[in-house]
Amino acid sequence: MTLWLIQPNQKRLRLIDPSFHPRFYVQGAEARLRQLSQALAARARAHCAMAEKFSIWDGQTVPVLEVTVHHPAQFAALGRFVRRYDTRFTLYNSDLMLAPLYCWEKNVFPLARVEIETAAAFDACKTSEETSRENAPAIRTIECRDDEWALDYELPPLRTLQLRLEGLGQVDPRHGRRGALLAEIDGRQQVLEDSDGPVAGGVERLLRAHDPDLIVTEWGDSTLLPALMRQAQRLGFELSLNRGRAPVARSRSRSYMSYGRILYKGSSTTLSGRLHVDLRNSFIAHQCELDGLWELVRITKLPVQYAARTTTGTGISYLQMEMAYRDGTLIPAQKAEPETPKHPDELLLADRGGLVFPPRLGFFENVAELDFASEYPNIMARFNVSPETVNCRCCPDAPRVPELGYRVCRRRRGITSRVVERLIAKRQQYKQRVKAAAAVQESQLSAPAEIASSYSLRRSSLKWLLVCCFGYTGYKNARFGKIEAHEAINALAREKLLVAKEVAELKGYRVLHALVDSLYVERRGSTRADYERLAQEIERITNLPLAIEDVYRYVVFLPSRQNAEIPVPNRFFAVAENGGLKVRGLECRRHDTPPLVAHMQQQVLEILAEAHHFESYCAKLEEARQVLDHCLDRLADGSMEVEELIIRKRLTRSPETYRKDTATAIVARQLDRSGVKLRPGETIEYIVTDAGSKFPDDRFRALTLWEAWRGYDVRQYQQALRDAFKPFEHFAPARSAVAPASSRQFFCAGSTTLRS
Amino acid sequence: MGRTIATFRDLVEQEMLNWERVFGRALRREERTHFAAMFNRVRLYMQACTYEFPVHAMDAINVAVGLDHEIRLRSIEARLGINLENQWMDSRSLPFPDRDDTVADPAEPETPSSD
Numbered sequence: 001m002t003l004w005l006i007q008p009n010q011k012r013l014r015l016i017d018p019s020f021h022p023r024f025y026v027q028g029a030e031a032r033l034r035q036l037s038q039a040l041a042a043r044a045r046a047h048c049a050m051a052e053k054f055s056i057w058d059g060q061t062v063p064v065l066e067v068t069v070h071h072p073a074q075f076a077a078l079g080r081f082v083r084r085y086d087t088r089f090t091l092y093n094s095d096l097m098l099a100p101l102y103c104w105e106k107n108v109f110p111l112a113r114v115e116i117e118t119a120a121a122f123d124a125c126k127t128s129e130e131t132s133r134e135n136a137p138a139i140r141t142i143e144c145r146d147d148e149w150a151l152d153y154e155l156p157p158l159r160t161l162q163l164r165l166e167g168l169g170q171v172d173p174r175h176g177r178r179g180a181l182l183a184e185i186d187g188r189q190q191v192l193e194d195s196d197g198p199v200a201g202g203v204e205r206l207l208r209a210h211d212p213d214l215i216v217t218e219w220g221d222s223t224l225l226p227a228l229m230r231q232a233q234r235l236g237f238e239l240s241l242n243r244g245r246a247p248v249a250r251s252r253s254r255s256y257m258s259y260g261r262i263l264y265k266g267s268s269t270t271l272s273g274r275l276h277v278d279l280r281n282s283f284i285a286h287q288c289e290l291d292g293l294w295e296l297v298r299i300t301k302l303p304v305q306y307a308a309r310t311t312t313g314t315g316i317s318y319l320q321m322e323m324a325y326r327d328g329t330l331i332p333a334q335k336a337e338p339e340t341p342k343h344p345d346e347l348l349l350a351d352r353g354g355l356v357f358p359p360r361l362g363f364f365e366n367v368a369e370l371d372f373a374s375e376y377p378n379i380m381a382r383f384n385v386s387p388e389t390v391n392c393r394c395c396p397d398a399p400r401v402p403e404l405g406y407r408v409c410r411r412r413r414g415i416t417s418r419v420v421e422r423l424i425a426k427r428q429q430y431k432q433r434v435k436a437a438a439a440v441q442e443s444q445l446s447a448p449a450e451i452a453s454s455y456s457l458r459r460s461s462l463k464w465l466l467v468c469c470f471g472y473t474g475y476k477n478a479r480f481g482k483i484e485a486h487e488a489i490n491a492l493a494r495e496k497l498l499v500a501k502e503v504a505e506l507k508g509y510r511v512l513h514a515l516v517d518s519l520y521v522e523r524r525g526s527t528r529a530d531y532e533r534l535a536q537e538i539e540r541i542t543n544l545p546l547a548i549e550d551v552y553r554y555v556v557f558l559p560s561r562q563n564a565e566i567p568v569p570n571r572f573f574a575v576a577e578n579g580g581l582k583v584r585g586l587e588c589r590r591h592d593t594p595p596l597v598a599h600m601q602q603q604v605l606e607i608l609a610e611a612h613h614f615e616s617y618c619a620k621l622e623e624a625r626q627v628l629d630h631c632l633d634r635l636a637d638g639s640m641e642v643e644e645l646i647i648r649k650r651l652t653r654s655p656e657t658y659r660k661d662t663a664t665a666i667v668a669r670q671l672d673r674s675g676v677k678l679r680p681g682e683t684i685e686y687i688v689t690d691a692g693s694k695f696p697d698d699r700f701r702a703l704t705l706w707e708a709w710r711g712y713d714v715r716q717y718q719q720a721l722r723d724a725f726k727p728f729e730h731f732a733p734a735r736s737a738v739a740p741a742s743s744r745q746f747f748c749a750g751s752t753t754l755r756s
Numbered sequence: 757m758g759r760t761i762a763t764f765r766d767l768v769e770q771e772m773l774n775w776e777r778v779f780g781r782a783l784r785r786e787e788r789t790h791f792a793a794m795f796n797r798v799r800l801y802m803q804a805c806t807y808e809f810p811v812h813a814m815d816a817i818n819v820a821v822g823l824d825h826e827i828r829l830r831s832i833e834a835r836l837g838i839n840l841e842n843q844w845m846d847s848r849s850l851p852f853p854d855r856d857d858t859v860a861d862p863a864e865p866e867t868p869s870s871d
Contacts, residue, residue: 348809351761357803494807514803566799 001072001102003139004243004273005114006156012213014243014273015118017139022075022101024094025053025064025330026082033065036085044078045070053092054329056388056480059412062330064092072098079333092330100318103301104325110297110304111156112146148298149422151429151455155294158275161185161212163203163224168643171685172280173223175676176704181224185210200231200239207240214275215241216290221278221309222253225269243273255681262652264681270305282308284461291454292461299423299465312461313468313475319419320480329415332479339483340391350404350487354516355494357501358567359557363731364512365613367522367574368531369582370504370538371549372496374427374463375517376470377420378544379492386414387473387482401488402495408488415480420469423462430459493517496542503538513557515569520555528577550576553612558585558727573727575609587724596644596717597724600631604728618732628725635717645712646685646703653680661696663688670702688713764806767813768798797824 001020005013026033037048051066067082069075079094103109119138146153166179173179181192181199183206192202206212217224225241229248232239241248253267266281277293279285285293285308297307300315301322307315321331342350372378379385389409392398398407437452472478474486493516501511504521513520523530528551539546555574560566571585587593588601604624611617634640649664655672658665667686668678678684685703689710693699701710762770772795780791798805798820805816833839 345811348761348811352806352809355803355807358800498807563796565793566796 001098002136003142005116006158006213010157012211012243014136015116015139016136017102017106017142019139020072020102020105021047021068021070022072022096022098022105023066023068024075024079024082025051025066025092026089027062027064027092027330028086028089030063032086032089036082036089037065037067039085040067040078040081043081044074046074046078054327056324056329056332056415058393059388064330072102091333093325094333096321096331097302097306097318099303099306100301100322104322106142106144108142108144109146109148109299109301111294112144112148112298113154115143115145117141148301149426151426151433153298156213158213159185159210160214160216161206161210162216163220164218165224166191170648171703172682173219175671175684175702176674185212198231198235200228200235201237203228204232204237204239211243212274214277215271217276217278219278219280220276221268221281222266225276226250226267241274241276242271246272248272253679255679262650262681264651264679264683268305268309270309275304277305277308284308284312284464287464288457288461291457292464295458295461296465299426299462311468312464313472313478316419316465316468316472317479319423319465320415323415323419324480327415334477334479346404350484350491352487352494353490355497355514356516356569357511357514358569359513359520359572360510361557361559361567361731363554363556363614363617364522365554366524366526366551367512367520367555368526368528368534368551369549369574370500370519370521370531370535370546372500372517372542373545373547374424374466375493375496375544376489377424377466379489379496380414380469380473381417381421381424382543383492384408384410384414384417385485385488385492386416387480387485388412389414389417390482390485390488401491403491404487406484406488406491416469416473416485420466423466423469427459427462427466430455430462434459496544499542500538500546503541504534507534507537509534512555513569513572518549550574550580550582552576552582554614554617556727556731558730564730571727573605573608575611579609581605581609586727587720592647592649593724594645594647594717594720596631596635596640597720599644600627600721601724603627604725608728621728621732624728625725628721631721632718635714635721638711640712640717642687642703642706642708642712645687645717647688648683648685651678651680651682651684654678661699663700666696666700667702670697670705674702674705688716691716764802764809764813764816765799768795768802768805768817771795771813771817794821797821800824 001017003015003017005015007013026036028036033050040046040048047068047070049066049068051064052061053064054060055062067078069078075098076095079091082089082091082094099110108114117140119140162182162184164182165173166182181203183190183192183203185206190202190206192199196202225248229239229241249268249270249272251268251270253265255262255264257263266278268278268281270276277285277290282293284296288295293304293308296302296312296315297304300307300318302310302315302318324331385408389412390401391406392409392412394412395407395410398410400407433455434452437449437455470486470489473481473489474483475481497514497516497519500519501514504511504519507523509521509523509526511519511521521531521534528548531548531551535546535548552574553576556572557567558571558573560568560571568585573584573586574582576582583589583605586601588598588605604627607624607627608617608620611620647663649667651664651668655665655668655678658668663686664684667684671678671684686700687703687706687710688699689701689706689712690698691700691713772792775795776788776791780788783791795817798817801820801823805813805820808816810816829840
């Protein structure tokens with residue numbers, strides 16, 4: 001196993017740990033296992049011995065053949081060999097990633113502070129490049145001097161090189177966007193352009209001069225690094241992206257389905273000896289920045305570059321597997337627990353999600369939102385719901401899950417329950433730290449805004465782990481998945497929400513809306529203290545933590561866009577006591593809304609947030625209408641910047657398979673014709689140029705192909721603005737004098753007024 | 757949860773389409789609007805339908821439609837300041853209308869004699 005370390009004197013080291021011998025387990029007939037051990041011994045350096053391990057499902061010990069692989073590089077191959085040798089064998093722990101396995105074995109984790117002892121002295125003055133090109137020193141012992149569950153920790157002093165293209169960061173450069181390369185290291189920014197010499201040469205100089213540990217890019221995976229490597233190759237030199245001679249690892253892009261939607265996963269470019277994080281190809285870095293990524297990596301023990309690009313579900317799986325590993329429980333190579341056969345009636349009852357009470361439509365004042373904190377993880381932790389504890393064989397008289405009648409084990413603590421318990425606790429501690437930091441900030445003793453932000457990002461990354469934890473119990477490929485556990489959690493959640501509703505109604509509150517784990521309640525004249533008392537009462541009865549998310553001055557629950565009588569969950573806006581906004585389901589929350597519309601809604605909401613009740617709301621609405629008018633005027637006179645008009649859509653199929661001339665189809669075909677290879681799930685950007693044109697190609701234009709002379713469709717964007725304003729006046733009196741709808745007009749933008 | 761078993765919202769849509777095909781075809785244009793509205797308003801009680809989830813979706817839809825009518829009727833009563841409760845409990849038959857033109861089947865005229 002190869003380790004890269006940074007010494008306190010800033011020297012970068014590459015060390016080898018020869019003492020790591022990963023193990024996997026084989027279950028099968030004893031005679032066949034004996035033959036297998038002989039076959040393995042003849043094939044590779046592997047030690048086989050019989051051992052007793054625990055089965056995840058019944059907690060009983062199982063005799064298995066323990067195969068200890070001498071060289072980690074042979075681990076996966078030997079697993080495959082055993083599977084081919086006899087398909088009747090059941091393999092355990094055989095398809096785990098080596099890096100986390102090493103961490104579990106040695107009790108270390110990525111980015112940890114460690115103390116090592118090497119077998120022979122080595123020259124600490126050598127650079128990382130020199131150590132990587134010769135035989136690396138061997139580690140004799142490695143001791144962790146850090147704790148992955150600590151709240152305050154010191155990260156390694158990583159030298160960071162940032163690379164991105166000038167201009168719009170959100171537009172994929174493969175779609176034709178061109179700009180100079182911006183490189184930033186040690187707080188200094190450089191602009192690299194081909195006119196000043198090859199860009200690859202400039203990057204190579206930076207790599208050699210600064211030897212960065214971390215390269216943070218935008219679109220580095222699919223475009224920047226591959227393009228730089230190609231240019232370097234053309235010029236006859238090799239870009240030193242890796243420390244050492246190993247080639248840069250690349251993986252292909254793919255499209256896949258998830259929850260009925262087609263998604264696109266870009267290709268990846270990962271390095272050896274350095275870390276590469278592409279902010280545009282990393283869910284966790286995008287959501288929680290690098291602070292969240294570091295937190296996730298420390299806890300899950302996944303390699304940094306892998307964790308940045310994978311889903312958080314993999315993280316939670318590895319946390320569960322680590323727990324199982326430490327318990328001596330066998331980790332199945334594939335999911336082995338099929339769904340228990342059910343009568344159709346039972347399936348109807350069991351296959352349901354959380355409860356949603358459609359909101360009462362209208363404008364409501366003094367409304368409190370009560371929220372079960374991390375409800376699903378808390379159900380798993382407090383009620384011991386875990387795949388192996390639901391309908392266990394050892395507790396026939398265990399308490400039953402409401403509605404379904406499933407039993408939950410009373411003897412064993414579930415693996416998932418223990419994992420989420422630790423995550424919930426750490427998340428809660430971070431929450432307290434954030435609050436404490438905010439209190440300090442208010443008292444103006446110091447400015448710990450950065451610390452609070454870091455805690456907040458780390459807390460958010462834990463939230464994503466917890467969110468996945470519930471989903472993975474029902475995921476078809478999850479090793480510790482069992483659909484009955486998933487159903488039991490949902491049934492308990494429904495029961496708790498109904499109990500909460502009943503308690504609230506008993507105390508004289510009216511439930512306006514309830515959404516799986518939160519309730520919106522109101523009672524005339526209630527104060528925050530009253531709502532606090534209600535939350536405590538519900539918490540006491542349900543045995544789940546419940547807190548006031550916020551008390552709102554007013555909430556406006558909006559109807560469906562199609563039918564003004566029918567309420568829809570998650571389409572509302574609310575103004576908290578402190579003036580904070582909560583918005584759901586409006587255009588400004590959607591990804592395909594042009595920034596112009598989103599900004600208009602945000603400005604309007606900020607004005608409306610100053611209102612305290614319905615009368616002042618109506619007064620503020622008049623003020624807000626001026627924002628709309630201003631935006632309409634800017635559109636009409638052509639002073640709107642093109643960035644404000646971009647509409648983003650996700651491709652649901654390949655460009656050539658679209659049948660109708662929808663906006664997405666037209667733009668995808670335009671890009672396809674210009675040589676851009678598009679895959680389903682990718683996002684494209686376009687401008688509406690003339691929506692009513694007879695010629696489909698004139699209706700919309702891909703952003704990267706748009707030129708100022710094409711202009712934009714004023715009427716279409718104005719209509720989008722007016723539609724986006726409608727929710728605000730839905731329950732308020734209409735404008736006294738309605739402005740006449742503008743006549744059909746197009747603005748042909750000149751280069752002086754529009755930036756391309 | 758929407759994959760193995762259809763959601764109740766989907767079931768309401770399906771039932772509406774099923775009933776629209778034959779039942780709806782025989783409705784007048786002005787009646788069809790109310791027909792769709794009646795099904796749409798089931799969505800107001802979606803949480804109760806989902807929680808009950810009967811084997812036959814129409815069972816819950818019927819209860820939701822009845823409940824909706826009850827709620828709206830009470831609301832109209834409240835607005836008009838009337839209470840129809842007493843009249844419902846009154847088992848006496850309604851007074852016979854005075855005007856004979858309201859009778860659906862007027863008595864047939866006497867057959868003129870053949871001679």
